[in-house]
Amino acid sequence: MKKLALLLLFIFCIAHAENYVVVNSIDGRDVISGIFYANVKNEPVKFMAYPNGDSEFLALKVGKGKDILLIQSKDKPVSASLKEVLKNRGNNIEIYESTDGGKTNLDLAVRSGAKKFIIVDSAYADGALSVMSYAALEGAYVILADKNNIDQVVDVVKNAQSITIYGYVDKAVKEKIEKLQNVKVNYIGKGEDRYEDNVAISKMLMEKYNITYVYFVEGTFIEEGMIDSKIPFVLSGRLVPDVTYNFVKEMVKNDKLTTSYLIGGTTIAPAIRDMRERIKNELAQEGMNKSFGIWIRYAQVIPTTGTSGQQTALDIFPLPAYMPKLAIGEVVYNKEDKNLMVRVDNIGDGPAYFLADIYVKVDGKDYKVFGSDSPQLIEREDKKGLTYSLDLSSIEEGNVSAVVIVKYGSSKKVLEDYTSYTGPLAFIAYVDKTNVSATKIRYDRNNKTLVIFLKNNKDITAYATTDVELYMGGEKTRLVGPKNIELPPNSVVPVQIPADLSEDDLKANEQQVTVYVQYGGRVGYLPNKSTFKLPLEYEKFDYMLCVIPAILVLIILIAIAYYYWQQKKRRR
Known part of the structure; x- marks a missing residue:
């Protein structure tokens, strides 16, 4: 059946040819897959911006007389009228109806006719963004893979000329791809750090194609001009990672980076400006007058019947770093404190925002309604308990029901x-x-982690979350620890938080670190809060431990040399 489906799709592709690609979907997987497809086919591509997309503006940019492949979500298009708006401008429309972003990604891979593929993990959008320009210049299609769709992925790529695995992918994906016969598999990045992987592919792209421009990006959205540029997308946060800073400095120093672009209003802009000044000053101290330019894009011009066109906001689309998924863990009423308790569990691949509406019914009729005005953030794998004051003391238990809707x-x-x-x-x-x-x-030097020891002082199970506030690089920083750690009765549990602390950091914190602990007796409900001021313990670095072994090795080498010299002397 799989082979028949692929054959039918191939025949369909031959029968329908386009010279323009447009994407109309809220699902970002549809958007980036449409971009990957258009790049392989060397065709222009536009997408409906979200959430402020305008079908008339998009149609103006597309123009007239095109044969358009419209990749449109069946259930979640940005605009319901886009097809008609494009047709009214004299364009021929062929619709690919997307029912699932993952399936669309693979269908378009087949339709593109690509023989080169780049595989990235489906849950992390910054991987897809990092490889986008490289894939376009190489004529490769980017596949979003995970352990759930790897069998379908193998069917698509098994006859490829080359496959590149970028960054982190699931172990099952790597194993099955490596088992393919007569297919060359390459790797870019180690999959251990997204910034290191991003630098690896950015450097490769710049050197291979002699590119001296980059886009600095957050990795959270795509913008139309970024797609057209086909230059490296260098990831950064509000603080520029060391690996990124060192890469940029090296490229500027060697005259391989002259200009950068930024999207206006992004949170990384101050960090990029600061990096430029630091690099300029450091190179000046080395006797070099070198830097790089920063161009910030705030708006675009839409063609109109006039001469100057109409200026409007950039077309931006949020990237699908993951598909969030929440579940309702429990809905109960606590008679002791007269509280309604609702637990929301994050079972997706990343953080999410949510709103809860709760309807309490008595004998089938609405009795009380609860909710919140603004969305709450729930981190990956976290469980968050919501409590609402409710007095049901005069009502029999069997007559009470609840309806909970979590958006x-x-x-x-x-x-x-x-x-x-x-x-x-x-x-x-x-x-x-x-x-x-x-x-x-x-502080564990070997594993670069802070280890906090939490003690359960009661003979009942407790659950806790702990954060740490300390100085890093001279600035007060709060590190967030794991959520809802189970503490067995009367136990001491070590909790680890990754932290790369320098010698200066250790000295700055050895007198006092602030540890925040939230805890409670039910998963997700942590009503109790405590703060502890503790000295930071760490193993002092003893330089003699390195010097003494080095001296011993040197003595042994001298003794061996002397022995052979004496032997040689006797033979003479």
């Missing part, structure tokens, strides 16, 4: 998914008697 999404302004619960409201009697403390904090 969620990857953006505060776009809560496009939901999960719900409808059923009886269970009654419980629970009193939180937990007591948790932080007893010490230690």
